[in-house]
Amino acid sequence: MDTKPKKKAALTNAEKQKRYRERQKSGGKREVRGYLSAEALECYEKIGEQTQWTDSTVLSNAIRITYAAYKNGQIGLLNNWLNKNKL
Numbered sequence: 001m002d003t004k005p006k007k008k009a010a011l012t013n014a015e016k017q018k019r020y021r022e023r024q025k026s027g028g029k030r031e032v033r034g035y036l037s038a039e040a041l042e043c044y045e046k047i048g049e050q051t052q053w054t055d056s057t058v059l060s061n062a063i064r065i066t067y068a069a070y071k072n073g074q075i076g077l078l079n080n081w082l083n084k085n086k087l
Contacts, residue, residue, distance in 0.1 A: 032059065
């Protein structure tokens, strides 16, 4: 009789990614995707260099900052600044 425990098969990358997404979702997080313009990509890179934030943190904070501007009646001011500075 064989008393050695059986080895589990290694997970594929797709299985690991699926498990990761499920853990994130169960933690109350939601994945959001999009494509950045050249200007936004340049800003993203500068933010990353200065803050060392992950992609998720940059996106989360960008949305939170935009919402704060909206709630404080500053969304028009923010939009005008972006248009004038072409960022």
